[in-house]
Amino acid sequence: MDKTINQKAWFLVLPVFLVVAFSAILPLMTVVNYSMQDTFGNNQFFWNGVGWFKELLDPSTDLGGRFLASLGRNLFFSAVILAIEVPLGIVVALSMPRQGWTVAACLVILALPLLIPWNVVGTIWQIFGRPDIGLLGYALNGIGINYNYVSNEFDAWATVIVMDVWHWTSLVALLCYAGLKSIPDAYYQAAQIDGASRWAVFTAIQLPKMKRVLLIAVLLRFMDSFMIYTEPFVVTGGGPGNSTTFISIELVKIALGQFDLGKAAALSLVYNLIIIIVCWIFYTVMTNAGAERRPEQGVA
Amino acid sequence: MARIDLVDLAHSYGGSAADPASYALKPVTMTWRQGGAYALLGPSGCGKTTLLNLISGIVTPSHGKILFDGVDITPLSTQKRNIAQVFQFPVIYDTMTVGQNLAFPLKNRGVPKAEIDARVAEIAGLLDLTPYLQRKATRLTADAKQKISLGRGLVRSNVAAILFDEPLTVIDPELKWQLRSKLKALHRELDLTMIYVTHDQTEALTFADTVVVMHDGRVVQNGTPAELFDKPAHTFVGYFIGSPGMNIVAAEVRGREARIDGHTIALDRSYEHLPSGARIEIGVRPEFVDVALPAPGLLSANIERIDDLGRVRFARVRIGETKFAARVPPGFSVQGEIAGLKFDPSHVHVYADSLLVEGTA
Numbered sequence: 001m002d003k004t005i006n007q008k009a010w011f012l013v014l015p016v017f018l019v020v021a022f023s024a025i026l027p028l029m030t031v032v033n034y035s036m037q038d039t040f041g042n043n044q045f046f047w048n049g050v051g052w053f054k055e056l057l058d059p060s061t062d063l064g065g066r067f068l069a070s071l072g073r074n075l076f077f078s079a080v081i082l083a084i085e086v087p088l089g090i091v092v093a094l095s096m097p098r099q100g101w102t103v104a105a106c107l108v109i110l111a112l113p114l115l116i117p118w119n120v121v122g123t124i125w126q127i128f129g130r131p132d133i134g135l136l137g138y139a140l141n142g143i144g145i146n147y148n149y150v151s152n153e154f155d156a157w158a159t160v161i162v163m164d165v166w167h168w169t170s171l172v173a174l175l176c177y178a179g180l181k182s183i184p185d186a187y188y189q190a191a192q193i194d195g196a197s198r199w200a201v202f203t204a205i206q207l208p209k210m211k212r213v214l215l216i217a218v219l220l221r222f223m224d225s226f227m228i229y230t231e232p233f234v235v236t237g238g239g240p241g242n243s244t245t246f247i248s249i250e251l252v253k254i255a256l257g258q259f260d261l262g263k264a265a266a267l268s269l270v271y272n273l274i275i276i277i278v279c280w281i282f283y284t285v286m287t288n289a290g291a292e293r294r295p296e297q298g299v300a
Numbered sequence: 301m302a303r304i305d306l307v308d309l310a311h312s313y314g315g316s317a318a319d320p321a322s323y324a325l326k327p328v329t330m331t332w333r334q335g336g337a338y339a340l341l342g343p344s345g346c347g348k349t350t351l352l353n354l355i356s357g358i359v360t361p362s363h364g365k366i367l368f369d370g371v372d373i374t375p376l377s378t379q380k381r382n383i384a385q386v387f388q389f390p391v392i393y394d395t396m397t398v399g400q401n402l403a404f405p406l407k408n409r410g411v412p413k414a415e416i417d418a419r420v421a422e423i424a425g426l427l428d429l430t431p432y433l434q435r436k437a438t439r440l441t442a443d444a445k446q447k448i449s450l451g452r453g454l455v456r457s458n459v460a461a462i463l464f465d466e467p468l469t470v471i472d473p474e475l476k477w478q479l480r481s482k483l484k485a486l487h488r489e490l491d492l493t494m495i496y497v498t499h500d501q502t503e504a505l506t507f508a509d510t511v512v513v514m515h516d517g518r519v520v521q522n523g524t525p526a527e528l529f530d531k532p533a534h535t536f537v538g539y540f541i542g543s544p545g546m547n548i549v550a551a552e553v554r555g556r557e558a559r560i561d562g563h564t565i566a567l568d569r570s571y572e573h574l575p576s577g578a579r580i581e582i583g584v585r586p587e588f589v590d591v592a593l594p595a596p597g598l599l600s601a602n603i604e605r606i607d608d609l610g611r612v613r614f615a616r617v618r619i620g621e622t623k624f625a626a627r628v629p630p631g632f633s634v635q636g637e638i639a640g641l642k643f644d645p646s647h648v649h650v651y652a653d654s655l656l657v658e659g660t661a
Binding site: 189 | 356357358378379395405452453
């Protein structure tokens, strides 16, 4: 076998290598470097080894306590918004019209919240919920419900969750709608002929056909909600107390508030790792689900 | 199991107020007997699927009635009609096994479990699906999926009719034959009314006792395969069925004679009262016109090419500007570019405005 040896081909990889190096590898390595050190300002650094990582996983330390508490809040937040947005998105998609001009109208209305910048969403709800001048806050207090997201933990959580549902249910609904539209009419006709009830049509046809888009929806919504920063930061600033302080908010506090670069670097690496692992799990589940659908032969 | 009557049935997707010329299905009155095998044959857009969907109740007709055993079922929903339908693309419930797919229609109707199991086992046996009952239906081939679709119709013991909407479109050619013979066998065994929509004449002619040929929203002929071949009621049936199709040539017809291109051809029957002003044509299948050596008294034609189909050869010729096909008799060798055409008078039909005219003896 005579293989042509031409080392010049490496030059073709060089541009990509440089771009990736400057955009990803070097910054990441800087963070890894920081995570092993401590700083007292003045650009003085001291070697700390894996000390920060040990602290992170130890709830008795300040750093570990803050990290694990905010991780818990993040997971709870993601679980709640997924539990609301996914079923709600499915219901919205199912009740949308299939044809006519109303389709376009519905799509535009659904897309609107998705087009609003995140800090604007935060500002809208921050004002909307204020008891003194906000429509929502004023109305709720007017009918006798004592609502104040600045002082009450439950109210703060409710506001952040409702805001996220308002902002992102559309995404789930649009994805589900696309999944529903791809089901050929023959399936519905066959189900009618087979005497299927509305519920049977949903479980036997619509839900299985939406499975893939739903997985994508869950993945996207989990990632986004796990990384949430802007909206709660604008509305509650992480309060009252630390009750709505998510990991990202904690991270910014440590890195920019306290200028503890070492702690912040260690925290962001662990944060990053969690997201990568979750991504990998979703990816594996999705590709397996895809393989299951492929027929052995013939047309699907 | 039922006799199906269509009474003045018509449909327009534009609603009942639409212009009759635009109807997807023009008014048709017809009776399909219990246990018959019928094929609706026609090109795409001829209204055959519309007719099928009217019978299954997926589409509600804008005019007319449908009777099952004399009972008007026009206003009934698909669920209540006791119809089974197999679609062009296999419809399979993805999450279920083959067995669960077959059981689905019975489960929805609240049939007791023991009865469902017995019925599913029986139908799976008929369709050779027994080994697959526990497998996920999505993993099977297209022809097995079509069998499952059919099986979901057959499990219901009381179906009035089974409708097929071009069910073999996605099946591999060699499996088409198998599946079609399976259908024929089931039809004989189960005494079911079957209605089969297709644009493939071979499928229609081999499957059905009665073929309903449709063209442009209209039923143009309703008869046995032999009738469609021997006596097409419409020029469309003539050239749509048969390969090559019937020759249709403009002619002047007087009494027992037709004149084509200045040449006279004898006819078996007399046509004295042709509608005046109508477009008169004669139609004759290539099987009943022989190529011969040019001779006085024979219509002469220019030979363009010879198609050898193995058992039979057809000559593609031209009479003036009109294309024409004729049989080359066994042992006859074609010489030169001009040939004479010998017509079999008993198979020459006369058409006025595309409709068959019956002559008098």
